[in-house]
Amino acid sequence: MTPHSQIIPVQAPNAEYSIYVGSGWLDVLPDLLAQRLLNGKVAFVTNSTLAPIYGDKLRQSVPGSVVISVPDGEQHKTLDTVRTLYDSFLAAGLDRKAIIIAFGGGVIGDMVGFAAATYLRGVAFIQIPTSLLSMVDASVGGKVGVDLPQGKNLIGAFKQPEMVIIDTDVLTTLPDTEWRCGIAEVVKAGLLRDTSLLDAKIYTRENAVEFISKAVKFKVDIVQEDPYENGVRAILNLGHTFGHAVEAVSQFQWRHGEAVALGLVAAARLSQVHGLCEPNLPYRVESLVKSLGLPTRYKGYASADIRAAMNTDKKRSAGRMRYILLRAPGDPVIVSDVPDAKVISVLDSLRE
Ligand SMILES: NC(=O)c1ccc[n+]([C@@H]2O[C@H](COP(=O)([O-])OP(=O)(O)OC[C@H]3O[C@@H](n4cnc5c(N)ncnc54)[C@H](O)[C@@H]3O)[C@@H](O)[C@H]2O)c1
Ligand SMILES: [Zn+2]
Structure with missing residues (x-):
């Protein structure tokens, strides 16, 4: 075990695995694979941004492995790209003992997980999330999939990984905007359960192992309570009903994490307007979000349009x-x- 590392156990339906959080895990990859008795051919799948930085290191870390790269971006999280992955897997001679390792953000994790779940009816899959958002959110919970032109994540499966390896060393190359987007999801975990995450001071790269571990443990707990999203997992949508609507009306000019940050402020205000919480909660949430460099206001869109966009969100019941x-x-x-009327008044109050 590397210094300052954490190993978080996960009990998924029909599967048990560990999430390794720490610095230096990539250097001991063969040892980790051996722990799961994995001895097939290894294929790393990454993207065109990460391959030039990490491709050689990955290839050298596991003798005989191949590195497959796909174009970077959500617009490539499609069945067309998955088809190219199947071709690459066949060309690399991957059989049913193969180990497919997703190395990238949530786009790579979701898409490669789907490819691994379906190639030869499913081969071993490992997640190495490299964005903060994918470390604390996308790589935890077993949901994998791709987008359709009609909507995001419309095709997918549950695929449990053999392990998730969070090596915080890769965060050194993560752009600041992406870092902040990940923090928004960690703050969400703080508001939902682990209130020690509601302190702006903890969000330094030196402290990443600690707050990432807390956020991962939170998501693991929720997912274990509700593996197939029938109940408590719904709370993970805090800030997301507003957030998804802002993403949609902005035609995805707003990044997901930024929209979620604004959504957290909106949810806190609505909680207060609806008489559920103390009057100072919205201020507390807003000042935290602001101090992290995340947005607390929007401009250029009508409240009614955002409200209308919320209707298409999945979070409706009956x-x-x-x-x-x-x-x-x-x-x-x-x-x-x-x-x-309360929702509209909250949206009005957040418009610049
Ligand atoms: N499966 C789930 O439960 C779940 C949960 C949340 C989000 N998601 C999905 O995750 C995706 C968003 O994930 P994301 O925010 O990681 O986006 P992303 O995968 O597009 O990554 C963001 C950008 O950061 C770059 N990047 C990632 N790691 C880097 C590093 N270490 N150094 C330099 N650049 C790096 C990527 O190449 C990309 O350009 C969406 O498709 C969303 O649907 C899935
Ligand atoms: Zn989110």
């Missing part, structure tokens, strides 16, 4: 909008009796 709100930090509640 035709009514369902909101994840807060009674206090660490105490979420699912509410479906919020009048639209």
Whole structure:
């Protein structure tokens, strides 16, 4: 085990595995594979941004491995790209003992996981998330998939990995914008349960192992309670009903994490307007989000358009909008009796 590292056990349906969080895990990859008795051919799949930086290191870390690269970007998280992956897997001679390792952000994790779940009816899959968002969110929970022109993540599966390896060393090359987007999801975990994550001071790269481990443990707990998204997992949508709507009306000019940050502020305000929480909660959330360099206001869109975009979100139940709100930090509640007028007034209050 490397210094300052953490190993987080996960019990998934029909599978048990570990999430390794720490610095230096990439240097001991063959030892980790041996722990799971994995001895097939290894294929790393990464993207055109990461391959030039990490491709050689990956290839050298596992003798006989291949590195496959696909174009970078959400617009490539498609069945067309998956088809090119199948071709590459066949060309590399991958058989049913093969080990497919996703090395990248959530786009790579989701798409490569889907390819691994379906190639030869499923081969061993390992996640090495490299963006903060994929470390604390996308790589945890077993959901994999791709987008269709009609919508995001419409095709997918549950595929449990053999292990998830979070090597914080790769964060040194992560752009600051992507770093902040990941922090937004960690703050969400703080508001939902682990309130020690509501302190701006902890968010330094030196401290990454600690806060990433906490955020991962939080998501593991929720996913273990509700592996197939029938119940408590819904709380993970805190800030996302607003956030997805802002992403949509901005035609994805807003990054997901930035939209979620604004969504957290909106959820806190709505909680207060709906009489659920103390008046100072929205201020506390807003000043934290702001101090992390994340947006707390929007401009250029009408409140009514954002409200309308919320209707297409998946978070509706029996035709009514369902909101994840807060009674206090660490105490979420699912509410479906919020009048639209309150939602509009909150949206108005956040428009610049
Ligand atoms: N499966 C799930 O449960 C789940 C949960 C949340 C999000 N997601 C999915 O995750 C995706 C978003 O993930 P994301 O925010 O990681 O986006 P991303 O994968 O597009 O990565 C963001 C950018 O950062 C770059 N990057 C990543 N790591 C880097 C590093 N270490 N150094 C330099 N550059 C690096 C990527 O190449 C990319 O350009 C979406 O497709 C979303 O649907 C899935
Ligand atoms: Zn999110």
